[in-house]
Amino acid sequence: MSLDKIGIAKRISKEIENGMYINLGIGIPTLVANYIPDNLEVVLQSENGLLGIGPFPTEDKVDADLINAGKQTVSMLPGSVLFNSSESFAMIRGGHVHLTILGAMEVSENGDIANWKIPGKMVKGMGGAMDLVASAENIIVAMQHTSKSGKSKLLKECSLPITGIRCVNKIVTNLAVMDVHPEGGFILRERAPGVSVDEIKEATEGRLIVEGDIPEMKID
């Protein structure tokens, strides 16, 4: 059975290591924060100027002057720090953020990502995504394997305007975990519980590299 959004978030949480500074994008990536193991000490960065994002506040602690990059009200933790937008992107561009998790509309087999624009239809802007993907060493994409109409989102080449080139390292979808091969192709690492390699092949337009037995993901 394919994973739901929470399943994808849970699987990605297993990629997190002790001591990491992490930027989580809007959507499924934000959910990852809920499943970070208690024994790990990590710091979440919000590009609007906060290191050390805490949980959503209780009703009486809501503060209009304290939001995350998705404009949601948040709280701070002991050791949190506030800064301006220029400093925030110095952290990102300077390679000080260890892990970036973000959503995508398409990923190509050489690691290009498209997630900011549908020409003539959706004009929202790229926000911080272009800066993040151009600089981060370690980028995990969280997304559905196919679009609502059933079209593969893992492609030979992106059809939408791209956000960054050759930058994605790993993709976790409702069907599979894949790494991007340095010379192109999606290396299949894990299958969602009950999903066959053939089903994943069927849903992947780009080159899928399958070597040996592909284990099922361990979610919990």
Add this chain to the structure above:
Amino acid sequence: MINKVVKDAIKATEDIKDGSVLMLGGFGLCGIPENGIQALLDMKIKDLTCISNNAGVDDFGIGLLLQEKQVKKMISSYVGENAEFERQLLSGELEVDLIPQGTLAERIRAGGAGIPAFFTPAGYGTEIEEGKETREFDGKMYLMERWLKADFSLVKAWKGDTAGNLIFKGTARNFNPMMAAAGNITIAEVEELVPAGELDPNEIHTPGIYVQRIFEGKNYEKRIEQRTVRS
């Protein structure tokens, strides 16, 4: 100390003209110059170029200026919360320059710091690259980006003093400090205005040298876009 205090938003913005280039602080609706935006509405100034990370929402922030068709051009990174913006853009009424957020922040910082251009990896290999110089440094490709400056910067702080020194609160700092430096005339509105000497110099975020006018704002709504709570 030089006294920078003016009476109110109308007085502070009286020489902003049709066609002015403005920077407006804020991220979403957090830390926006609410009183300054109201003054621009009241004075019905037109053909503005607005440099701001976002464009407000339909009925608040810069969205109000868009409703009144006072904006000719927006320079922003993310405008997803504003249907009127999207309509004006797709119909061609509004000129829009979308810029990666970190590039926008650094272009503004560069403007205030006297650095005419710099190289960044953001947008390399994408449509953002069009018309820009590219260069390789140590095996990686970068785009050249130019500084940004404004005729007027409208910034919002938590506390300020009569000398124009500013302290911001929470994530309302965002673009405000860099915009303060990049404006030819910077107008700061604050929730609390105190005499010079009352703010702890160790805790001032923006030195008053960047601020030409300061006033205590009124009736802050501080609207929240995504009120998210836990039980």
